[in-house]
Amino acid sequence: xxxxxxxxxxxxxxxxxxxxxxxxxxxxxxxxxxxxxxxxxxxxxxxxxxxxxxxxxxxxxxxxxxxxxxxxxxxxxxxxxxxxxxxxxxxxxxxxxxxxxxxxxxxxxxxxxxxxxxxxxxxxxxxxxxxxxxxxxxxxxxxxxxxxxxxxxxxxxxxxxxxxxxxxxxxxxxxxxxxxxxxxxxxxxxxxxxxxxxxxxxxxxxxxxxxxxxxxxxxxxxxxxxxxxxxxxxxxxxxxxxxxxxxxxxxxxxxxxxxxxxxxxxxxxxxxxxxxxxxxxxxxxxxxxxxxxxxxxxxxxxxxxxxxxxxxxxxxxxxxxxxxxxxxxxxxxxxxxxxxxxxxxxxxxxxxxxxxxxxxxxxxxxxxxxxxxxxxxxxxxxxxxxxxxxxxxxxxxxxxxxxxxxxxxxxxxxxxxxxxxxxxxxxxxxxxxxxxxxxxxxxxxxxxxxxxxxxxxxxxxxxxxxxxxxxxxxxxxxxxxxxxxxxxxxxxxxxxxxxxxxxxxxxxxxxxxxxxxxxxxxxxxxxxxxxxxxxxxxxxxxxxxxxxxxxxxxxxxxxxxxxxxxxxxxxxxxxxxxxxxxxxxxxxxxxxxxxxxxxxxxxxxxxxxxxxxxxxxxxxxxxxxxxxxxxxxxxxxxxxxxxxxxxxxxxxxxxxxxxxxxxxxxxxxxxxxxxxxxxxxxxxxxxxxxxxxxxxxxxxxxxxxxxxxxxxxxxxxxxxxxxxxxxxxxxxxxxxxxxxxxxxxxxxxxxxxxxxxxxxxxxxxxxxxxxxxxxxxxxxxxxxxxxxxxxx
Ligand code: FUC
Numbered sequence: 001x002x003x004x005x006x007x008x009x010x011x012x013x014x015x016x017x018x019x020x021x022x023x024x025x026x027x028x029x030x031x032x033x034x035x036x037x038x039x040x041x042x043x044x045x046x047x048x049x050x051x052x053x054x055x056x057x058x059x060x061x062x063x064x065x066x067x068x069x070x071x072x073x074x075x076x077x078x079x080x081x082x083x084x085x086x087x088x089x090x091x092x093x094x095x096x097x098x099x100x101x102x103x104x105x106x107x108x109x110x111x112x113x114x115x116x117x118x119x120x121x122x123x124x125x126x127x128x129x130x131x132x133x134x135x136x137x138x139x140x141x142x143x144x145x146x147x148x149x150x151x152x153x154x155x156x157x158x159x160x161x162x163x164x165x166x167x168x169x170x171x172x173x174x175x176x177x178x179x180x181x182x183x184x185x186x187x188x189x190x191x192x193x194x195x196x197x198x199x200x201x202x203x204x205x206x207x208x209x210x211x212x213x214x215x216x217x218x219x220x221x222x223x224x225x226x227x228x229x230x231x232x233x234x235x236x237x238x239x240x241x242x243x244x245x246x247x248x249x250x251x252x253x254x255x256x257x258x259x260x261x262x263x264x265x266x267x268x269x270x271x272x273x274x275x276x277x278x279x280x281x282x283x284x285x286x287x288x289x290x291x292x293x294x295x296x297x298x299x300x301x302x303x304x305x306x307x308x309x310x311x312x313x314x315x316x317x318x319x320x321x322x323x324x325x326x327x328x329x330x331x332x333x334x335x336x337x338x339x340x341x342x343x344x345x346x347x348x349x350x351x352x353x354x355x356x357x358x359x360x361x362x363x364x365x366x367x368x369x370x371x372x373x374x375x376x377x378x379x380x381x382x383x384x385x386x387x388x389x390x391x392x393x394x395x396x397x398x399x400x401x402x403x404x405x406x407x408x409x410x411x412x413x414x415x416x417x418x419x420x421x422x423x424x425x426x427x428x429x430x431x432x433x434x435x436x437x438x439x440x441x442x443x444x445x446x447x448x449x450x451x452x453x454x455x456x457x458x459x460x461x462x463x464x465x466x467x468x469x470x471x472x473x474x475x476x477x478x479x480x481x482x483x484x485x486x487x488x489x490x491x492x493x494x495x496x497x498x499x500x501x502x503x504x505x506x507x508x509x510x511x512x513x514x515x516x517x518x519x520x521x522x523x524x525x526x527x528x529x530x531x532x533x534x535x536x537x538x539x540x541x542x543x544x545x546x547x548x549x550x551x552x553x554x555x556x557x558x559x560x561x562x563x564x565x566x567x568x569x570x571x572x573x574x575x576x577x578x579x580x581x582x583x584x585x586x587x588x589x590x591x592x593x594x595x596x597x598x599x600x601x602x603x604x605x606x607x608x609x610x611x612x613x614x615x616x617x618x619x620x621x622x623x624x625x626x627x628x629x630x631x632x633x634x635x636x637x638x639x640x641x642x643x644x645x646x647x648x649x650x651x652x653x654x655x656x657x658x659x660x661x662x663x664x665x666x667x668x669x670x671x672x673x674x675x676x677x678x679x680x681x682x683x684x685x686x687x688x689x690x691x692x693x694x695x696x697x698x699x700x701x702x703x704x705x706x707x708x709x710x711x712x713x714x715x716x717x718x719x720x721x722x723x724x725x726x727x728x729x730x731x732x733x734x735x736x737x738x739x740x741x742x743x744x745x746x747x748x749x750x751x752x753x754x755x756x757x758x759x760x761x762x763x764x765x766x767x768x769x770x771x772x773x774x775x776x777x778x779x780x781x782x783x784x785x786x787x788x789x790x791x792x
Contacts, residue, residue: 006143009321009343010350012663013139014039017149021047021375022670023660024327026140026147028182030175031361031409033263034372035122035182037173039138039149042129044196046122046173046182048231051365051372052267055224056114057274057443062224064112066420067101067437067447068427077429081512081524085504088581089521092452095513099428100450110449114441116368116383118203118375119231119263120218124186125197130154135168142347142354145306147173153193167193176302177361180262181290183298187256191239194254198235199247203377209247215287216249218263219280230279231263234291260290260298267442269365269412271419274443309357312402313714315350315682317706319343327661335652337705345682348655351663352397352679355672356406360394365442366410367394371672380669385413386439387460388517389592393629393673395467396601396636396680399474400687402714402722407471414464415488420444421461425495429458433495434488436460438517453518458499459511459529461492462536466601469539473718476741478546486543490553493540496533497560503580508565516578517592525580527595530567535602537561568598568611575621576614589623591630593637600636603690607642607700616641624650628658628665632677639684639701647685648703654678686725689717695774698725698735698749719743735787739779747775747787755790 017039018024025036025047034049057064076098084090133151140147150170167190175182186194200209200218207220218231233249235242240254251257264283268276290298319342322329329344359371368374369390374383385391391410398407421434424446429435436446438457448455468485471477500509503524510525511533520526541557544550569577571584578584578595596615598604605611619637626634631654638647658674660666665674688697696717707730715723720740726733732751739745752775758766761784768777777785 006321007141010142010347011139012142012326012347012351013137014325014327015136015138017041017136017138018662022664024662026138026662027355027358027371027373028140028145028147028173028175029358029372030177030180030182031359031372032180032364033175033182034359035173035175036373036375037147037149039171041133041136041151042126044124044126044149044171046184047375048119048122048182048261048263049372049374050119050229050231050263050265051368052265052442053117053119053222053227053229054114054267054442055117055222055227055377056112056441057225058272059225059227060112060114062111064443065447066424066443067113067445067449068424069101069447072427074430080522081501084512084522084524089523090513092515092522095522096450096452096455099448099513100452100455101448102450110382113382113384113445113449114225114443115378116370116374117222117377119229120203120207121201122233122261123199123201125199127195127197142350143307143310144303145174145310145354145358146303166190169193174299174302175358176290176298176305178301178305179260179290179293179298180286181260181298182262183258183260183290183295183302185256185258185295191255192253194237194240194257195252196257197248197250198233198259200231200233211244211247211249214242214244214249216247228266228278229263230265230283231261232283232287233259233261234287235259236291258295260287262286262290269416269442271416271444306357309403309405310350310353313353313712315346315686315712316710317342317346318709319346321347326663330655330659330661330663333652333655335649335656337708342706344655345651348659348663349679349682352675353401353403355675356394356397356403356679359672360406360409362405362408364409366391366413367672367676369671369673380667380671381439382441384439384441387436387464388438388454388457389594389629389633390671390673392463392467392601393632393677393680395676397676397683399470400680400683400716402716404471404474404716407467411468411471411484414468415484417444417446417464418488418491421446422491429495429499431495431498433493433498434461434491435495436464456513456515456522457517458495459532461495462532465489465492466532466535466539469543470718472543474716474720476720476743481543482547486540486547489536489540489543490550493536493557496536497556500533500560500564503565507563509560509563510565510580517594519588519590519592520579520583523579523581525565525567527567527569527576527578527580528597530565531595531598531602531604534561534564534566534604535597537564566604567595568604570610570614573617574614575618576611578618584618586621588621589625591626593619593622593630593633596637600633600640600684603692605640606691607640612641624653627667628654628671628674629667629677631658632665632674632681635678635681636684639681640688640690642701644685644701644703644706647681647701648705651678651681683715686712687715687717687723689719689721693746694719695746695748696721696723698723698732698747698751699727702727702730704730719745721745731789733789736784737777737779737787738784739781742779742781745775745777745779745785747777748773749775751787751789755792757788757790759786759788760784761786
């Protein structure tokens with residue numbers, strides 16, 4: 001049905017080496033390791049990352065206690081609640097002074113919070129590299145997760161001998177998840193032409209680099225916290241000679257050469273020490289085993305592993321990839337309906353999925369603000385995990401675009417926050433439950449710093465566990481719900497049952513103090529706080545009902561849900577209020593539109609409702625500007641409102657003004673959440689399943705400029721469905737749905753308004769009914785159903 005998901009259509013390509021890390025270099029990664037490839041001819045650079053290499057945390061010279069208050073403040077919280085009850089609002093500076101952490105009142109970062117680090121750079125110096133390479137190409141094939149460089153050497157007068165003239169050189173790099181290495185191969189179409197010196201540029205003092213037996217070993221400990229790191233690179237060559245020495249490995253006159261690299265630290269994600277085994281034995285074993293495999297086998301295992309994820313979903317917007325470099329394609333992008341624009345959009349969608357696979361695989365930390373790629377020891381916002389939108393957004397595409405496995409590190413990360421988060425709940429709030437605030441690190445930072453407009457967000461716990469519950473909704477995996485999602489949800493809900501405050505004005509339960517990111521005053525019951533807590537209590541109750549038992553707790557949840565303010569007020573100018581009082585300024589264009597949580601990623605606001613109309617008014621007033629992630633969120637908002645044209649407009653804004661030539665999202669600077677949020681937004685335009693009615697909406701927000709012809713496969717819907725659709729002139733012509741768990745499917749599509757046929761995979765007709773424009777289709781687990789429009 002769909003056009004071929006070709007490598008050409010899913011490749012980023014350039015005709016020059018990269019010189020700028022942020023704008024031009026191309027990323028590969030296996031979750032734990034990241035490498036950014038420059039593709040230089042005479043000097044190749046691979047800037048490297050190992051995701052657990054963080055300063056800060058336990059053992060930090062700056063001191064560390066998870067952001068908890070250094071001494072108890074028994075009355076501080078009650079006092080803030082009292083002032084807000086009395087005055088209706090409070091200055092952020094005043095609240096930060098009382099509830100913030102003075103230990104963190106530093107201007108250059110948060111002491112002990114740490115920074116995600118650059119590991120260093122692998123450098124390959126190539127002697128006699130052509131000064132003017134011929135036919136230079138650099139690419140990143142998303143279908144195979146291979147970064148490639150190729151160029152010709154056509155020096156005249158050097159003859160055609162085995163070591164002279166006219167050769168074509170090719171390099172290839174990948175980051176293998178199964179083998180846990182970054183691998184590279186240098187080859188030429190003439191024998192004996194591969195010569196280079198491989199060395200390492202450290203990102204800090206104190207790294208010891210040795211070379212012996214073709215193996216480079218890099219070892220050291222971070223000065224701040226003593227975290228031990230080690231990297232090893234094994235160089236292998238066919239033909240020619242090799243010499244080691246002085247921290248470098250030189251290969252001369254080989255036919256081809258390969259390197260495999262691994263790195264690790266003694267970090268572990270467990271409270272309270274966050275330390276595990278020395279990385280030496282593990283890194284040695286990984287590199288030994290990868291080096292013992294033939295390169296082709298290593299590569300084939302990597303490609304198979306990647307394809308098993310990447311190939312699950314495909315999108316064809318009817319575009320054809322023109323034969324131009326990606327930076328030029330981006331430069332000429334207008335957001336119109338040209339074939340090239342649609343090809344770029346489909347590439348960008350694939351890239352978001354690629355980046356998630358590359359930066360988030362089981363066995364390491366989740367994707368941070370830059371995924372896994374960072375070339376600085378003091379990156380923007382510490383390269384951390386912001387929990388007031390950013391890390392959540394990173395994982396929005398995981399379920400809908402059929403990459404659930406990539407969310408495992410995030411799920412585990414949330415679970416690992418419970419222990420430190422419990423201490424923070426106890427020491428700051430005096431209650432049970434667990435909590436985290438507006439940003440965290442790899443060492444369970446669950447307390448606070450004191451930046452007035454962004455330090456306080458205890459309801460982040462509810463926002464995080466929402467995605468655990470979503471995993472259940474997408475898979476109907478009761479075991480996951482019982483053992484992983486529900487315990488974390490329940491403990492977050494417990495925190496809120498103990499911490500909701502009765503608003504003396506109307507006796508509703510509110511979050512107090514509450515702060516709408518990242519503007520305005522502290523109040524009681526800002527909409528986002530109320531919406532998140534309502535979502536949490538609702539989801540937890542639903543989960544408890546699925547699992548059975550916990551009767552008393554369920555009664556408590558119901559009582560709280562009856563009393564909680566849902567945060568869904570419509571204000572004086574028809575807007576969805578951002579605060580409980582109507583403070584909203586129609587001229588406010590702040591990048592956060594947090595009060596629309598209930599529209600997305602929440603599910604309190606249904607399409608077509610009064611709430612949706614109010615959300616539209618708010619969103620229109622906020623405007624189409626914003627930073628990268630802000631635009632990405634707006635794609636999702638407009639898609640949920642069913643306005644495909646406006647969603648597509650936001651996608652165009654994102655590509656035109658928040659996307660770098662290597663297609664990385666820029667806040668600015670580079671911040672990966674926008675890539676992920678936009679990818680999820682595209683999926684949201686094509687398929688939605690969040691409605692409490694259980695309806696799966698097919699092509700809910702297809703923009704006019706994609707309407708002509710297109711198709712997708714492998715998007716996922718809640719209810720454990722995998723959906724493929726083909727459309728023409730804006731109307732679905734075929735819908736295919738695979739049922740994972742045998743739940744009855746409820747599909748909304750104009751297709752079922754006309755004559756249509758529903759077949760099982762063996763061609764037999766499938767029983768179904770149509771009610772209010774919705775196809776109700778009982779399904780068998782594992783069966784595929786095909787719904788096709790028939791000529792009238
Ligand atoms: C949130 C946003 C900022 C930035 C930061 C990493 O605080 O408000 O724009 O994205 O996270």
